[in-house]
Amino acid sequence: MAATRRTDLVIGLIACGALFAAWELVAWLGLTSPRFLPAPSQILVALWRMITEQSLLWHAGVSTLRVWTAFLIAAAMAVPIGIMMGSNRIVGAALEPLIDFIRYLPVPALVPLSIIWFGVGEETKIFLLWLGTFFQLVLLVADDVHRVPQEYHEIAATLGAPGWRRLLDVALPAMLPTLVDNMRITLGWCWTYLIIAEIVAADSGLGFVIWQARRYFKTPEVMAGVIAIGVIGLLTDQLVRVLHRRWFSYLRP
């Protein structure tokens, strides 16, 4: 088991390494213009300069804070509402069409409305991130409730558990592993909306950094900014996976 995982990791690293080597080679041979496709080494240099001279880490911190604020607000609302939708037919029937509708609205299309409502400050950014996360997560949570095996509810019922205790003692722990997984996935989506939120009249954050670099055609900096987001996403994802494995170790034989 451990050996297979290590093999997978090695294969992944080799594939990545090969890709970057080929990319570097293509750039070094002058087959592409650095303006369109700078070499990985140039991107790394840009990344280092941005960290040391342009306080990239501070911008990354600002972005992370925004993502987490919006995500936590979304999750704090989505979990109870989703559980109510999943366990109560009337609540589910009342909210689902509405949420399904809003879920399909493209977040960028709501930027003007968001500015009218919240101005161009921090609220707009949080609102846009929340918008992209809440409506997705709430439906996933409702679905998780539906997927709790009927047997669990019935065991609790025959042992005399009232409805709300069945939710708390049985449905919630039963759905928790998939809930955490769904949160991990929606947190990733939240990052994808960050750029849209930070392009709108921002003066900080990774989206702002990328957008600024684009205005001056600093392609290595644009790519460095994108890579910074990718690295943060990868690290967060891996961290949650590790926690998931630890919290829900009882699922493994």
Next chain:
Amino acid sequence: MTYLTFEQVTKTFQSTAGPIEVVAPFDLTVARGELVVFLGPSGCGKTTLMRMVGGLETPSSGRILLEGTPLTRPDHRRGMVFQSYSSFPWLTVAENVAYGMRYRRDLSAGAKADRAQHYLAVVGLSDFASAYPSRISGGMRQRVAIARTLAAGSEILLMDEPFGALDAQRRETLQLELHKLQEEDARTIIFVTHDVEEAAFLADRVILFTRRPARILAEVEVSRRLGSRRTLATRDSQDFFALRTELLAQVRATAVEEAAA
């Protein structure tokens, strides 16, 4: 007074294609401490009947009486053992057993702990008290579920093909254990299965069902023919073979009837 009585019980489910009659008017009495096996083809309505005893379904008409009182809602006096998802994966074996008493206010915390210990020992799982269900065998998981209903204080165990997913060896072991347990503890058990051999081996009485809607095709007093004690030797006896052949013939007759329909 009779213990458990079905009086003209029927069940009709509504579907988009119209009403489906699952249980035809059904009458039966079960004595306290009796092990009754409901044997019949899949989907014949035997499970629905058992679920009505558990209070998980309500009869469309008729009623089910326990010591003269009509059964309506589920309570801990009737405990279910399912074939799959029979225990909670996030609780240890001991916690699963203790869960049976979670909503009982008449027991102190100490009494609950003692009972959990006791029934863990009864099903032979004391050594696995702190293991999680994913790390024990399927047979052990079913024992956890049985211990949970016993600890809960269920007088009637409602078992829905509980050994259906186990291999032949474990199945036989658990059948023997269940029999021994019932002899010592004298609980009433309704056991649903489509396995003829399992029915013949376990039952005091086998109720053979027709295909849907559930009706009694035949009633066989197994205890009168095999005695109330069952051992591995029972399985090899002439009487057991005769009984099994007889039941099989009946089951085949319903299968033929079904194919013709």
